[in-house]
Amino acid sequence: MIHASMTTSTSEEAEGVVMxxxxxxxxxxxxxxxxxxDDCKPLSDLLESHDVVFLLTDTREIRWLLNLLCVNANKVTITGALWFDSFLVMRHDAGPLLSRNTSSKAETVVGSSLSVSVEEMSLGQKDSKPRLGCYFCNDVVAPVDV
Incomplete structure (x- = not known):
């Protein structure tokens, strides 16, 4: 599928990874x-090397870990999920570690470590825009294999 899409868009940089x-x-x-x-290291490196992550996985259990890694890496994430009789496409925020620079109106990364202080992760920062909820925060079912 990747080879077929690259024939129509030569500027596309895509690769398939099975893990x-x-x-x-x-x-x-x-x-x-x-x-x-050791298997999670290449996954984390793969997420870090991209601007946007598309989660096209088959179970919500897998989406859970990928969603956490994307939030930690401050990546905009798009989830596409298919079920027998319905589907979901959801855009996630880039993560809690972004802050708005009021002088230049540009977003800058405050940090990308899990050890960031609670104050920097606050949803109520007065100088930042409201954040979108995550896939699991907006879901009423715990992550189970479907």
Whole structure:
């Protein structure tokens, strides 16, 4: 599919990556823990290297981890989810670590670490715009395999 889309748009830079993504509710054996962490490094690097992330995955369990990683990396994220009788397309915010510079009206990254202070992650900052909710904050069902 990637090769077909590149023939119509030669400026497109796309690649397909097949990988195993850890999911909540699926236990990981002790002997596999290191391999799972090693598998998550390329995933994190892949997310960091892009401006926008499209989550076209088959279960909400997988979308959960990817959504968290995208928020942590301050990436605009688009989720596309298909079910038997319905679908969802949702745009997520770039993450809580963006602040608005009032003098230049440009968004700047405050930080990209999980250890950012609670004050910087506040949704009530007076100089920033309101944030969009995430896929799971707006969903009434806990992440389970569907």
């Amino acid at each position: 195993a993504i850890p999911m909540p509710g699926h236990p990981i054996a002790r002997q596999e823990e290191e391999k799972v962490v």
